[in-house]
Amino acid sequence: MKLFIAGAQGMVGSALARRFARESGVTLLAPSRAELDLTSQAALDAFYARQRPDVAVIAAAKVGGIHANHTYPAEFIFSNLIIATNAIDGAYRHGVKRLLFLGSSCIYPKHAPQPMPEDCLLSGPLEPTNEAYAIAKITGLKLAQYYRKQYGVLFHSAMPTNLYGPGDNYHLQNSHVLPALIRKFHEAKEAGRLEVVAWGTGSPRREFLHVDDLADACAFLLRLENPPDWVNVGTGTDVTIRELTETVAAVTGFTGRIAWDSTKPDGTPRKLLDVSRLSGLGWRARIALRDGVERTYASFLAEKAAGTLRA
DSSP states (O other), X not given: OEEEEETXXXXXXXHHHHHHHTSTTOXXXXXXXXXXXXXXXXXXXHHHHHHOOSEEEEOOOOOOOHHHHHHOHHHHXXXXXXXXXXXXXXXXXXXXXXXXXXXXXXXXXXXXXXXXXXXXXXXXXXXXXXXXXXXXXXXXXXXHHHHHHHHOOEEEEEEEOEEEOTTOBOOTTTSOHHHHHHHHHHXXXXXXXXXXXXXXXXXXXXXXXEHXXXXXXXXXXXXXXXOOSEEEESOSOOEEHHHXXXXXXXXXXXXXXXXXXXXXXXXXXEEOBOOHHHHHHTOOOOOOHXXXXXXXXXXXXXXXXXXXXXX
């Protein structure tokens, strides 16, 4: 099987490459961004025509936290729309037998029932701070669904919850909350600071999935003969941002005070996925949050020492 991983250099794509490298009979096609511009339809068409992958996993995306999504909405909707449309339509036209598109839990309405089932999609307004990204991901999901419906191709999607792990982006403003906290507390500890300021009130609840668990879930879904059009991928449990912050502080060894800046936005009050559909199919996450944060901090230190940290 020739497996194309779009976005193979990112956190998710790297985890997928690690996961599928262990499987016999799989030839990985994992071009870097320099080797393949996913925003260019001509470049992607030429790649599909030349390499003829059997399976494609579309893990490429322009991603970021609340600040990045709120500041650069035009870039987030354009980049993610063009990647999804080029990759999915190109796969169909070049005879790719199977495609898995990776979305995000932010596709669901801001005030969706908790935990959020797959069928609450498009049932209410989105969270304004990441609406642009969510619309692009919904479009990708629907493209896969409608290509499957109209053309009979086995294109389907997975909606992961908040992800973290090796290869994450640790930019203090544009990254997601967990990697930003790891860097913030590490640098505070190294500098001997007595206080770290965290954004918001700490009250929102979030679910976190280690990226290696997501990669395992993708391998599971690609083995199913008749997968759902889209399925949630998460742990089924959540924590408050305050609890997460205290966990990261403990793992990094920071012993000072945590102050909360309530002038910063909290975002959606709660985001917990209903994972009963996927668990009913036979898959569950294995990596507990504390264990995952410890692994991620170890990879942060290793990447920092090697000069490969994305910051």
